[in-house]
Amino acid sequence: MNGCAKLDGVERDGVRPDGVEQDPGGSDGAGSDGPGSDGVGSDRAVSTCMKSDAGSGTMLGVVLIMGVAVCLTALTLVGNALVVSAQARSAADMAALAAAGAYQAGENEPCRAAVDNAAKVDATVVECRIVDEDALVSVSRRLLLTSLPPVEQRSRAGPEFCDELRQ
Numbered sequence: 001m002n003g004c005a006k007l008d009g010v011e012r013d014g015v016r017p018d019g020v021e022q023d024p025g026g027s028d029g030a031g032s033d034g035p036g037s038d039g040v041g042s043d044r045a046v047s048t049c050m051k052s053d054a055g056s057g058t059m060l061g062v063v064l065i066m067g068v069a070v071c072l073t074a075l076t077l078v079g080n081a082l083v084v085s086a087q088a089r090s091a092a093d094m095a096a097l098a099a100a101g102a103y104q105a106g107e108n109e110p111c112r113a114a115v116d117n118a119a120k121v122d123a124t125v126v127e128c129r130i131v132d133e134d135a136l137v138s139v140s141r142r143l144l145l146t147s148l149p150p151v152e153q154r155s156r157a158g159p160e161f162c163d164e165l166r167q
Contacts, residue, residue, distance in 0.1 A: 085153065
């Protein structure tokens with residue numbers, strides 16, 4: 001069945017239930033109008049075959065809500081990536097400064113200071129090395145969505161000699 005309702009005694013598409021075709025003026029070709037007819041086509045019924053759209057508003061609402069949810073999730077993940085990147089950059093700067101300060105103070109393991117400093121802000125030191133009195137540090141931080149790779153930032157800290165500033 002195609003979803004159309006069949007009404008007894010009501011014509012559909014210009015054909016009465018008894019099979020007689022009717023002209024647009026409303027007569028059945030015999031010159032007499034049926035009982036109760038006013039002669040202007042009142043026997044003609046509105047087509048009962050309509051497309052059913054019941055529930056389409058609900059589905060549209062569900063699709064719109066899902067679309068908004070996907071957009072908000074994507075914005076949250078992008079925002080989290082930006083925040084974590086800035087936090088990793090700050091952690092790398094602090095760890096490099098701590099390692100450079102420890103090296104200048106004469107400590108045996110200046111990178112230990114970088115690891116301790118990065119751990120305070122939930123970051124992990126990936127690489128730490130001292131090159132010509134400069135501390136080179138790479139730090140990583142995990143994103144909210146842990147299936148993505150962590151964000152990694154690098155920083156360099158060390159003494160600035162006065163004769164280099166003049167040139």
